[in-house]
Amino acid sequence: MNTTLTNGIEIIKATTSKINEVDFENLSFGSVFTDHLLECDFKNGEWQTPVIKPYAPFLVDPSLRVFHYGQAIFEGMKAYKDENNDIWLFRPDENYKRFNKSAVRMAMPEVPEEVFLNGLHQLLQLDEAWVKKGKGKSMYIRPFMIATGTGVIANPSNDYKFMIILSPVKSYYSGDVKVLIAEHFSRAANGGIGAAKAAGNYAAQFYPTNLANKEGFQQVIWTDDATHTKLEEAGTMNVFFRINDTLLTAPTSERILDGVTRKTLIDLAKREGINVEIRPVLVSELVEAAKNGTLKEIFGAGTAAVISPISGFSYQEVYYELPKIEKSMALELKDKLENIQNKLAEDTFGWTVKI
Amino acid sequence: MNTTLTNGIEIIKATTSKINEVDFENLSFGSVFTDHLLECDFKNGEWQTPVIKPYAPFLVDPSLRVFHYGQAIFEGMKAYKDENNDIWLFRPDENYKRFNKSAVRMAMPEVPEEVFLNGLHQLLQLDEAWVKKGKGKSMYIRPFMIATGTGVIANPSNDYKFMIILSPVKSYYSGDVKVLIAEHFSRAANGGIGAAKAAGNYAAQFYPTNLANKEGFQQVIWTDDATHTKLEEAGTMNVFFRINDTLLTAPTSERILDGVTRKTLIDLAKREGINVEIRPVLVSELVEAAKNGTLKEIFGAGTAAVISPISGFSYQEVYYELPKIEKSMALELKDKLENIQNKLAEDTFGWTVKI
Numbered sequence: 001m002n003t004t005l006t007n008g009i010e011i012i013k014a015t016t017s018k019i020n021e022v023d024f025e026n027l028s029f030g031s032v033f034t035d036h037l038l039e040c041d042f043k044n045g046e047w048q049t050p051v052i053k054p055y056a057p058f059l060v061d062p063s064l065r066v067f068h069y070g071q072a073i074f075e076g077m078k079a080y081k082d083e084n085n086d087i088w089l090f091r092p093d094e095n096y097k098r099f100n101k102s103a104v105r106m107a108m109p110e111v112p113e114e115v116f117l118n119g120l121h122q123l124l125q126l127d128e129a130w131v132k133k134g135k136g137k138s139m140y141i142r143p144f145m146i147a148t149g150t151g152v153i154a155n156p157s158n159d160y161k162f163m164i165i166l167s168p169v170k171s172y173y174s175g176d177v178k179v180l181i182a183e184h185f186s187r188a189a190n191g192g193i194g195a196a197k198a199a200g201n202y203a204a205q206f207y208p209t210n211l212a213n214k215e216g217f218q219q220v221i222w223t224d225d226a227t228h229t230k231l232e233e234a235g236t237m238n239v240f241f242r243i244n245d246t247l248l249t250a251p252t253s254e255r256i257l258d259g260v261t262r263k264t265l266i267d268l269a270k271r272e273g274i275n276v277e278i279r280p281v282l283v284s285e286l287v288e289a290a291k292n293g294t295l296k297e298i299f300g301a302g303t304a305a306v307i308s309p310i311s312g313f314s315y316q317e318v319y320y321e322l323p324k325i326e327k328s329m330a331l332e333l334k335d336k337l338e339n340i341q342n343k344l345a346e347d348t349f350g351w352t353v354k355i
Numbered sequence: 356m357n358t359t360l361t362n363g364i365e366i367i368k369a370t371t372s373k374i375n376e377v378d379f380e381n382l383s384f385g386s387v388f389t390d391h392l393l394e395c396d397f398k399n400g401e402w403q404t405p406v407i408k409p410y411a412p413f414l415v416d417p418s419l420r421v422f423h424y425g426q427a428i429f430e431g432m433k434a435y436k437d438e439n440n441d442i443w444l445f446r447p448d449e450n451y452k453r454f455n456k457s458a459v460r461m462a463m464p465e466v467p468e469e470v471f472l473n474g475l476h477q478l479l480q481l482d483e484a485w486v487k488k489g490k491g492k493s494m495y496i497r498p499f500m501i502a503t504g505t506g507v508i509a510n511p512s513n514d515y516k517f518m519i520i521l522s523p524v525k526s527y528y529s530g531d532v533k534v535l536i537a538e539h540f541s542r543a544a545n546g547g548i549g550a551a552k553a554a555g556n557y558a559a560q561f562y563p564t565n566l567a568n569k570e571g572f573q574q575v576i577w578t579d580d581a582t583h584t585k586l587e588e589a590g591t592m593n594v595f596f597r598i599n600d601t602l603l604t605a606p607t608s609e610r611i612l613d614g615v616t617r618k619t620l621i622d623l624a625k626r627e628g629i630n631v632e633i634r635p636v637l638v639s640e641l642v643e644a645a646k647n648g649t650l651k652e653i654f655g656a657g658t659a660a661v662i663s664p665i666s667g668f669s670y671q672e673v674y675y676e677l678p679k680i681e682k683s684m685a686l687e688l689k690d691k692l693e694n695i696q697n698k699l700a701e702d703t704f705g706w707t708v709k710i
């Protein structure tokens with residue numbers, strides 16, 4: 001075992017690489033992982049020395065707290081390799097801040113910047129051969145934390161494990177996305193954990209999403225749980241609505257994840273001179289705009305799919321097909337964003353950070 | 356290894372027992388486990404052969420679905436040993452049905468009765484020496500299921516693991532319980548997963564409960580998330596309010612767990628001729644009754660603590676202390692229930708099931 005200590009991180013290198021076994025042209029999202037991972041345990045009230053080591057299974061007790069009481073949070077971010085073989089992160093501070101915001105809400109310890117950001121830098125350096133060049137190719141980064149204390153009592157754990165795992169991905173063509181507007185089910189409560197990237201928020205959506213899938217809809221657009229009149233977000237994306245030439249999107253709240261892609265698109269759209277309104281968007285307004293032809297586009301925005309154009313929505317058993325658009329704002333913004341992320345356009349906002 | 360197959364369950368006995376290392380007079384709730392556990396995996400669309408085997412850690416991948424998307428459910432039930440050394444379960448069918456109800460809501464496969472109930476019978480028989488006699492002593496039973504597929508994509512898992520672990524417990528004296536009525540935070544959304552025993556529901560409560568603890572309150576009584584005017588339930592207990600000689604408790608709903616102790620107490624109270632009203636209970640009503648002296652008792656009801664009397668509540672920064680009561684309904688009902696569970700009183704309802 002080749003073990004070194006670099007900037008406070010212990011590094012144990014894999015003796016062989018799995019990289020030659022991977023078909024980088026046929027990657028199914030989030031299913032292939034690189035040679036190494038970062039691990040850092042929280043014990044006796046403090047974070048231990050972070051370790052970068054070979055990606056491998058680990059042992060857990062059947063009474064592991066996360067299995068029983070669900071203390072688990074994560075982040076999703078991407079790294080890109082440019083033409084000079086430099087690797088870039090996109091707004092990593094935003095993910096770091098959001099991770100610790102999630103940690104607080106789930107009564108978990110905040111992760112130090114050296115562990116999260118410096119750890120990520122070193123991990124990406126070590127597995128840099130896994131980051132492939134070219135638009136649409138990127139390294140999906142999954143930092144996460146789980147409660148590793150034991151015992152079946154519904155209290156916050158004393159022990160936690162923070163990890164970063166890396167999964168090379170290809171651009172994600174989501175196909176024709178039809179959505180169902182939620183009329184009964186919800187993803188978040190007022191005063192709940194909707195704004196945290198908590199594991200439990202996702203499992204909660206699977207059943208209603210399965211029901212929607214069966215009716216031919218790929219995604220659900222969630223509405224506020226009290227009245228089901230306000231459009232909120234999709235499973236792993238914030239949503240934008242284009243009415244005439246104005247982009248509308250809901251304000252973030254306790255119920256809605258504050259997406260990095262969402263805030264980035266708002267800034268990009270404003271720079272392009274597009275009128276953006278951040279305000280509650282009513283279902284009734286959407287239906288009205290669909291009926292009178294002013295609804296031009298709907299799209300989801302998130303790290304995994306970047307921008308996902310939506311072709312129509314269903315509400316109260318009526319399906320509203322969106323018009324085929326010539327000059328799609330969704331695709332125009334997607335192109336601008338991907339060019340910045342891939343260092344093909346100037347990053348005037350200073351969003352990209354070199355590894 | 357001594358392996359046998361009994362009624363479709365593979366049994367691998369531990370070569371030595373840990374029982375002599377355990378101090379049964381000093382048990383901290385849910386922290387000690389018996390020699391064996393039951394495990395059954397769901398793979399390729401079907402449940403595999405259940406196995407009873409020594410309690411031990413198991414290997415998991417860092418991308419285990421439950422860590423990332425929170426598909427995890429559980430049950431909590433108890434077994435009691437009577438004076439003849441017979442072991443009894445209390446209404447196990449109720450827990451079995453609720454487990455599968457939770458499974459459906461979390462898009463997980465339902466567990467067959469042979470695996471859950473027959474498996475539990477055989478597990479308890481094997482570890483019967485761990486079930487101790489005497490009022491207040493019992494075996495806490497934790498059936499649970501987790502998503503064991505791998506990969507970081509927010510979809511339901513294909514693979515699952517069902518387990519039952521057993522933890523001997525002593526009666527749980529919760530001390531003086533003061534509660535805070537939730538004014539901002541919530542545990543469940545309309546159209547959410549509040550009625551499921553899903554892991555994520557518990558983690559969601561830790562942060563607001565920590566805040567309450569800091570102010571000197573042991574528990575939070577949750578209110579409906581839309582208006583915060585209706586009293587719902589506590590962290591792991593349903594709640595009852597005694598106004599004059601009437602017991603009030605909220606109806607179960609999508610937001611509230613349908614507790615076995617709750618429905619048992621309703622039946623017991625009715626048999627005792629107590630007037631029970633199952634209807635929305637308003638915070639304003641509680642405050643009013645506390646002010647005019649008609650509020651006599653509040654108590655929580657759940658498998659772990661059985662009945663937990665509450666000594667006072669705080670709402671809008673005002674603390675309302677409950678009167679010291681001579682003939683407490685809470686303690687009377689607790690006594691009646693524990694006598695049935697421990698086979699010290701006749702079980703006219705047919706709730707107890709022999710192992």
Ligand SMILES: Cc1ncc(COP(=O)(O)O)c(C=O)c1O
Binds near residue numbers: 304
């Ligand atoms: C619930 C939810 N909403 C929105 C988003 C989009 O956020 P971001 O743009 O930061 O990826 C995500 C995830 O990534 C999400 O999980």
Ligand SMILES: Cc1ncc(COP(=O)(O)O)c(C=O)c1O
Binds near residue numbers: 592658
């Ligand atoms: C949220 C919640 N409410 C109520 C209860 C009480 O249910 P039971 O009486 O079935 O134990 C429990 C748990 O056990 C619970 O977790």
